[in-house]
Amino acid sequence: MEFNPSGKFLSSIADLFVTAHMVRVDVEDNIWTADINQTAELAGSPRLLARDAGAWQAVAFGKGIALAVTHVGKGSGAHGPIDIVFANAGLAEMAPLEAVSEEHFDKLFNVNVKGVLFTVQKALPLLNAGGSIILTGSVASAKGTPAFAVYGASKAAIRNFVRGWTVELKDRRIRSNVLSPGPVTTSMVAGQPQDAIEKIASTIPMGRMGEPGEVAKAALFLASDDSSFVTGIELFVDGGRAQI
Numbered sequence: 001m002e003f004n005p006s007g008k009f010l011s012s013i014a015d016l017f018v019t020a021h022m023v024r025v026d027v028e029d030n031i032w033t034a035d036i037n038q039t040a041e042l043a044g045s046p047r048l049l050a051r052d053a054g055a056w057q058a059v060a061f062g063k064g065i066a067l068a069v070t071h072v073g074k075g076s077g078a079h080g081p082i083d084i085v086f087a088n089a090g091l092a093e094m095a096p097l098e099a100v101s102e103e104h105f106d107k108l109f110n111v112n113v114k115g116v117l118f119t120v121q122k123a124l125p126l127l128n129a130g131g132s133i134i135l136t137g138s139v140a141s142a143k144g145t146p147a148f149a150v151y152g153a154s155k156a157a158i159r160n161f162v163r164g165w166t167v168e169l170k171d172r173r174i175r176s177n178v179l180s181p182g183p184v185t186t187s188m189v190a191g192q193p194q195d196a197i198e199k200i201a202s203t204i205p206m207g208r209m210g211e212p213g214e215v216a217k218a219a220l221f222l223a224s225d226d227s228s229f230v231t232g233i234e235l236f237v238d239g240g241r242a243q244i
Contacts (some may be wrong), residue, residue: 019115084131087138093108112151116135133169137179162176163232168237179237181210181215
């Protein structure tokens with residue numbers, strides 16, 4: 001089984017950031033297509049590069065990401081330095097231990113780890129001092145699930161990225177954090193049988209699935225000055241699932 005729910009998170013986050021008049025958002029690859037670059041009331045607001053890191057596959061990582069970020073940094077007047085990098089990758093594929101192959105491992109780590117790393121690396125020269133880096137994690141980094149170990153390991157890896165970057169980027173006052181959602185209602189989940197959704201919800205102390213908007217509000221917190229003394233953390237938005 002393979003799924004990639006990250007696009008829904010990204011669109012919800014971009015929508016909320018714009019609604020809050022916090023940022024102008026540039027989203028690549030038509031993941032979020034509303035044209036807000038000319039929104040007058042956002043002129044001079046911080047800029048967010050919102051890119052689905054999961055869009056990059058195993059080939060030509062450096063070239064693809066460099067071109068995307070160069071477009072943001074050197075565009076025809078509409079683009080400029082960025083203040084927030086949100087690297088969002090969530091490719092998942094289930095495989096029990098005896099069925100894990102090198103192809104399965106490489107597929108998940110190339111997207112969820114390699115894609116995230118080089119997204120941030122290529123955006124870094126454009127990121128202003130005092131900026132914010134946000135990575136999409138998962139409760140799977142802290143909660144064991146059968147046949148989900150490789151995916152969980154990929155999310156645990158990016159958790160360690162922000163530990164290192166918190167120290168590396170301190171002189172530029174750049175904050176790095178992981179935002180880890182629990183089970184969230186997306187179009188993919190909505191298509192599942194009701195009994196399957198209820199079974200998932202039963203594992204959550206709050207007794208329900210999360211909503212993309214709830215994840216977006218946490219992302220807004222990590223991106224804004226409200227979290228100016230918050231760095232190096234993993235913020236769970238999971239209804240308590242990973243905490244018990």
